[in-house]
Amino acid sequence: MSLLRSGATDATIRGLKPGGRAATRVMPDRITRVSRYEGPVNVIPRLKVENLTRCFAGRCVVDHVSLSVMPGEITCLLGPSGCGKSTTLRMIAGVETQDSGTIYSDGRLLCDTITRVPPEDRSIGLMFQDFALFPHLSVAANVAFGLKGDKAAKRARVVDLLERVALSGHIDAYPHELSGGEQQRVALARALAPRPRIMLMDEPFSGLDNRLRDGIRDDTLSILKEERTAVLLVTHEPEEAMRMADQIALMRDGRIVQQGAPYNIYNAPVDMAAASFFSDINVISGVVQGALTETAFGRFLAPGVADGTTVDIAIRPQHVRIDFDRAGRGPLPTPSDGTPARAVVKRARFIGKESLVEFQMDFDGSIITATVPSVFLPNAGTPLWLTIRRDRCFVFPRR
Numbered sequence: 001m002s003l004l005r006s007g008a009t010d011a012t013i014r015g016l017k018p019g020g021r022a023a024t025r026v027m028p029d030r031i032t033r034v035s036r037y038e039g040p041v042n043v044i045p046r047l048k049v050e051n052l053t054r055c056f057a058g059r060c061v062v063d064h065v066s067l068s069v070m071p072g073e074i075t076c077l078l079g080p081s082g083c084g085k086s087t088t089l090r091m092i093a094g095v096e097t098q099d100s101g102t103i104y105s106d107g108r109l110l111c112d113t114i115t116r117v118p119p120e121d122r123s124i125g126l127m128f129q130d131f132a133l134f135p136h137l138s139v140a141a142n143v144a145f146g147l148k149g150d151k152a153a154k155r156a157r158v159v160d161l162l163e164r165v166a167l168s169g170h171i172d173a174y175p176h177e178l179s180g181g182e183q184q185r186v187a188l189a190r191a192l193a194p195r196p197r198i199m200l201m202d203e204p205f206s207g208l209d210n211r212l213r214d215g216i217r218d219d220t221l222s223i224l225k226e227e228r229t230a231v232l233l234v235t236h237e238p239e240e241a242m243r244m245a246d247q248i249a250l251m252r253d254g255r256i257v258q259q260g261a262p263y264n265i266y267n268a269p270v271d272m273a274a275a276s277f278f279s280d281i282n283v284i285s286g287v288v289q290g291a292l293t294e295t296a297f298g299r300f301l302a303p304g305v306a307d308g309t310t311v312d313i314a315i316r317p318q319h320v321r322i323d324f325d326r327a328g329r330g331p332l333p334t335p336s337d338g339t340p341a342r343a344v345v346k347r348a349r350f351i352g353k354e355s356l357v358e359f360q361m362d363f364d365g366s367i368i369t370a371t372v373p374s375v376f377l378p379n380a381g382t383p384l385w386l387t388i389r390r391d392r393c394f395v396f397p398r399r
């Protein structure tokens with residue numbers, strides 16, 4: 001397994017100071033981290049899921065899903081609608097039973113095909129999109145609902161949490177007196193109140209408008225980090241996942257197709273679908289000969305791909321480089337940028353902080369889209385030259 005594909009080793013890499021080296025051993029239920037700087041550290045995942053599978057009428061909607069989340073870490077389960085995200089969460093919460101697979105928390109078995117800890121004994125907090133506050137209870141009573149212990153301790157916890165979600169002034173209000181965002185923060189405080197070891201969040205921010213959402217997301221993130229809760233957050237929005245997550249588990253058709261830090265998933269996608277899930281993608285094609293493929297943008301490396309295989313080369317719109325036309329000529333080719341190809345602007349749209357420019361390529365009439373700073377908004381028909389940086393494109397054999 002490559003270093004960056006493994007959640008365990010990736011956690012080690014993040015903890016390492018520049019220049020350091022880490023030796024990592026992965027054992028069945030614990031991860032041993034040894035670094036030159038930190039000395040040996042043993043960390044048992046707060047949540048560990050192994051080969052979780054659930055099938056309905058012969059179709060496996062969750063298919064051998066494995067992942068682990070450390071205390072204080074946020075993992076996003078990211079994928080398109082219907083790929084099995086909520087079903088995975090429901091099995092971890094204990095409200096749905098898996099066909100096979102195991103779930104551990106801090107090394108304790110929560111569930112396999114024989115053992116089954118009931119949902120209320122799993123120390124799992126839930127926050128779903130359609131969270132429901134109790135309408136007949138005040139904000140304070142809603143937050144205190146799941147708390148045990150003496151009255152003073154419960155009150156102290158409620159006051160502390162409401163302060164942290166900036167709702168101290170609404171402690172005696174009733175849910176109908178609050179805005180949607182405020183209700184959401186009460187729901188968060190209520191879910192956090194019993195200090196769950198794990199928090200499962202299913203699209204918890206999708207009911208909010210954009211501005212409110214950014215603020216609540218950031219506040220939620222910092223509270224969850226402070227509480228050292230392990231969070232598994234479901235979303236189908238890549239921006240949300242990249243903003244929130246320490247780790248992303250990219251899911252498709254019931255399987256996790258790629259796991260890693262957002263930076264790695266974005267910059268080293270495993271296939272074309274993973275690349276295009278995060279942004280629009282331009283694709284150019286070529287046929288491999290001697291581990292190289294020749295295109296109008298010059299040659300691209302295709303190591304390990306058999307001669308005669310068609311490859312698709314993917315490039316995100318923000319990585320297309322644009323140069324001016326100088327009397328019918330573009331910039332000189334370079335090893336890192338390849339060969340410039342001539343195009344004319346078909347359409348340019350101003351979309352705020354950037355412009356979206358569609359080019360029609362001279363060589364075959366195909367369309368390539370580029371995003372550029374919005375100070376640049378060329379007229380339709382303008383001839384320009386495009387180059388594609390080698391370190392910014394992904395080459396995939398066509399399936």
Ligand SMILES: Nc1ncnc2c1ncn2[C@@H]1O[C@H](COP(=O)(O)OP(=O)(O)OP(=O)(O)O)[C@@H](O)[C@H]1O
Pocket residue numbers: 056061079080081082083084085086087088236
């Ligand atoms: N109880 C059930 N019986 C039959 N099929 C089910 C059941 N629960 C879920 N499914 C199917 O499993 C698939 C995955 O559903 P799930 O709710 O996990 O998707 P999701 O990734 O959460 O999607 P969304 O982003 O739309 O919420 C869907 O095709 C759904 O129809």
Ligand SMILES: [Mg+2]
Pocket residue numbers: 085086087202
């Ligand atoms: Mg869902």
